[in-house]
Amino acid sequence: MAFAAFGSSPAKEHKSPTKSSKIVLALLMPGLVYLGLFFFTPLFSLVVTSLEVPAASGGIGEYEYGFAWENYVTAFTTYLPQILRSFMYATIATVIALLISYPLAYFIGVKLRTRPLLQRLMLVLVIAPFFISFLLRTIAWKQIFSDGGAIMQTIYSLGLMDKSEHFLGTDAAVIFGLTYNFIPFMTLPLFTTLERFDVRLLEAGSDLYASPAKVFRKVTLPLSMPGIISGTLLVFIPIAGDYVNAGQNFLGSSKTSMIGTIVDSEFLQTQDYPIASSLSVMLMAVIVALVGLYVRSSGTDDLL
Amino acid sequence: MAIDFKPTGADLELVNVRKDFPGFTALQDMDLHIPAGEFFALLGPSGCGKTTTLRIVAGLEEPTAGQVLIGGKDVTATKPHERPVNTVFQSYALFPHMTILENVAFGLRQRKIEDPLKKAMDALNLVELGYAAERRPQQLSGGQQQRVALARALVNRPALLLLDEPLGALDLKLRRQMQIELKAIQMEVGLTFLHVTHDQEEAMDMADTVAVMNKGHIEQMGAPEALYERPKTAFVSKFLGQSNLFVGSIADSSASSLSIEVGGHKITVPKDRAEKQTGKICIGVRPEKTTFHRTNPKLGSDHVVVGPGEIIDIRFTGVSNQYLIDIPNVGEVTVFAQNVGISPVIELGEQVWVSWKVEHSFGLSDLPAGNEDE
Numbered sequence: 001m002a003f004a005a006f007g008s009s010p011a012k013e014h015k016s017p018t019k020s021s022k023i024v025l026a027l028l029m030p031g032l033v034y035l036g037l038f039f040f041t042p043l044f045s046l047v048v049t050s051l052e053v054p055a056a057s058g059g060i061g062e063y064e065y066g067f068a069w070e071n072y073v074t075a076f077t078t079y080l081p082q083i084l085r086s087f088m089y090a091t092i093a094t095v096i097a098l099l100i101s102y103p104l105a106y107f108i109g110v111k112l113r114t115r116p117l118l119q120r121l122m123l124v125l126v127i128a129p130f131f132i133s134f135l136l137r138t139i140a141w142k143q144i145f146s147d148g149g150a151i152m153q154t155i156y157s158l159g160l161m162d163k164s165e166h167f168l169g170t171d172a173a174v175i176f177g178l179t180y181n182f183i184p185f186m187t188l189p190l191f192t193t194l195e196r197f198d199v200r201l202l203e204a205g206s207d208l209y210a211s212p213a214k215v216f217r218k219v220t221l222p223l224s225m226p227g228i229i230s231g232t233l234l235v236f237i238p239i240a241g242d243y244v245n246a247g248q249n250f251l252g253s254s255k256t257s258m259i260g261t262i263v264d265s266e267f268l269q270t271q272d273y274p275i276a277s278s279l280s281v282m283l284m285a286v287i288v289a290l291v292g293l294y295v296r297s298s299g300t301d302d303l304l
Numbered sequence: 305m306a307i308d309f310k311p312t313g314a315d316l317e318l319v320n321v322r323k324d325f326p327g328f329t330a331l332q333d334m335d336l337h338i339p340a341g342e343f344f345a346l347l348g349p350s351g352c353g354k355t356t357t358l359r360i361v362a363g364l365e366e367p368t369a370g371q372v373l374i375g376g377k378d379v380t381a382t383k384p385h386e387r388p389v390n391t392v393f394q395s396y397a398l399f400p401h402m403t404i405l406e407n408v409a410f411g412l413r414q415r416k417i418e419d420p421l422k423k424a425m426d427a428l429n430l431v432e433l434g435y436a437a438e439r440r441p442q443q444l445s446g447g448q449q450q451r452v453a454l455a456r457a458l459v460n461r462p463a464l465l466l467l468d469e470p471l472g473a474l475d476l477k478l479r480r481q482m483q484i485e486l487k488a489i490q491m492e493v494g495l496t497f498l499h500v501t502h503d504q505e506e507a508m509d510m511a512d513t514v515a516v517m518n519k520g521h522i523e524q525m526g527a528p529e530a531l532y533e534r535p536k537t538a539f540v541s542k543f544l545g546q547s548n549l550f551v552g553s554i555a556d557s558s559a560s561s562l563s564i565e566v567g568g569h570k571i572t573v574p575k576d577r578a579e580k581q582t583g584k585i586c587i588g589v590r591p592e593k594t595t596f597h598r599t600n601p602k603l604g605s606d607h608v609v610v611g612p613g614e615i616i617d618i619r620f621t622g623v624s625n626q627y628l629i630d631i632p633n634v635g636e637v638t639v640f641a642q643n644v645g646i647s648p649v650i651e652l653g654e655q656v657w658v659s660w661k662v663e664h665s666f667g668l669s670d671l672p673a674g675n676e677d678e
Binding site (some may be wrong): 200201203204205209210214223 | 362363364383384385386389390391393395397398399400401410411414415456457460
């Protein structure tokens with residue numbers, strides 16, 4: 001899939017000689033077994049659960065096998081706002097992450113080439129947040145943006161916001177958290193692409209009468225596409241299903257719930273497993289469709 | 305942006321161009337004038353500043369001081385994309401995400417020239433690669449990529465075409481072929497070519513004028529024959545072909561010639577072929593201008609004779625034999641003898657005399673390294 005762009009160069013495709021397919025099969029076996037056990041089995045179970053009906057005995061969280069496709073209709077009509085919000089948040093956060101990451105990755109991958117030590121240090125800094133738990137970092141941001149925190153106090157005292165208003169719980173706070181948490185997944189694939197970018201092509205472009213802006217549009221940007229595609233996918237997909245940032249215990253409020261937060265509460269609190277499962281299946285289907293369209297339209301079919 | 309495109313090329317002038325990099329000076333006060341329509345070669349070893357010169361002309365490097373004029377117009381302050389100049393890069397620098405045809409059409413599209421694809425196709429046909437128009441650069445061989453790079457530059461009809469060692473990566477045979485093609489194309493299109501190379505044969509073969517560069521300045525400039533027959537500095541005499549050099553103080557001077565004495569031998573140079581006419585000077589002669597003799601030839605004053613010396617090395621190179629002769633108190637002298645079957649058969653260790661015509665001597669303006677004036 002698109003992740004092939006992450007690390008491997010698309011330059012040459014080697015025609016593999018047709019060798020003993022038994023060896024190939026043996027080498028593939030661990031991967032296939034893993035996929036079967038940990039991907040297809042849960043997926044199957046999820047689809048089955050999404051079609052279940054409440055058990056005759058009627059206890060909370062008790063369901064039995066059925067074919068209630070209405071679950072999908074219920075889930076869709078009930079949670080349409082959350083579904084739309086999820087994709088809106090994911091789109092905005094992905095775009096912001098790309099806008100921040102591209103110059104950063106360009107700087108690290110191209111400008112710092114002559115200073116490898118600094119380059120490595122910068123890369124470590126990009127990855128450094130991963131050394132602290134994702135939850136802790138998000139809670140830390142919650143504290144930083146709390147009404148009593150230094151930032152909000154400054155904003156209040158400058159009169160930029162009224163004391164009755166809060167930053168936490170808004171769309172902006174959730175999008176901030178999503179962007180922050182997933183930005184390294186954008187920066188790294190962009191870096192691996194730009195690291196290999198031949199800067200002599202920039203000179204060739206300007207030698208051929210293209211202004212710096214034109215050179216960027218006609219040369220740098222098209223050649224960065226593999227990194228942009230894998231970066232946006234790596235960021236967009238998990239954000240669309242994120243269940244932490246938008247949660248009320250973190251940066252969100254009841255007005256910012258995403259599909260992930262709904263699935264979380266349906267599963268763990270309401271224990272309405274069929275609805276939670278059908279939401280999950282829908283989320284997956286929409287993401288697969290969107291990604292397919294995206295990769296196709298970006299003209300990098302060979303990534304699929 | 306108004307770029308002035310002349311169909312026949314424009315002249316290039318560098319005035320006092322200087323380029324400092326942190327720690328060293330790549331170019332020192334370079335003055336250069338290349339007339340329109342000329343094939344001009346900058347020749348020199350790596351690090352001599354020839355590529356820096358080319359990059360300054362292209363606008364890819366900014367000179368520390370001085371001016372660059374193309375067609376009489378000062379372009380020093382303009383950006384590369386505003387200059388009527390195109391470069392064939394050493395690395396070819398073809399755009400890997402575009403077809404060959406789109407690569408060639410790139411410059412035309414930027415300048416919004418009508419019918420870019422047709423013109424690009426014509427340029428590809430000129431370099432005989434029309435059949436590869438829809439391929440990607442990665443699918444072509446080095447020689448083919450080089451020709452695409454040439455077409456991509458030529459199609460713009462630049463006032464000045466810059467060639468940065470474009471044949472450097474090709475094997476010898478292909479290089480020779482490309483040299484001939486390049487020269488033919490230059491004659492056909494009549495553009496001004498500035499060619500940078502470290503291959504002296506390539507420079508002499510193709511260029512109308514060759515400038516030999518060393519340590520950031522031009523040592524000597526002129527037609528290839530003139531440079532070869534009358535090198536003015538020790539560097540040029542050694543970089544362009546081979547030379548036998550003799551250093552001594554002037555011992556004798558007549559109306560038309562100067563002589564120095566080296567190890568008891570009188571070595572003479574015509575005055576009009578001597579750059580320096582006082583004190584300690586260096587006289588040289590090309591190895592193919594010399595002959596050796598088994599006995600002292602006792603030639604007149606129109607010849608220089610040194611020897612006897614011992615043959616210490618013989619090399620067979622096909623078209624000629626190279627003999628290395630060690631003459632006591634003079635040093636080693638190289639003699640090339642054409643392999644035409646009439647030279648005397650000679651063995652290692654034999655004693656011989658070496659002679660040449662005085663008119664083939666040349667007097668240098670400087671002394672080889674290690675012989676500087678006291």
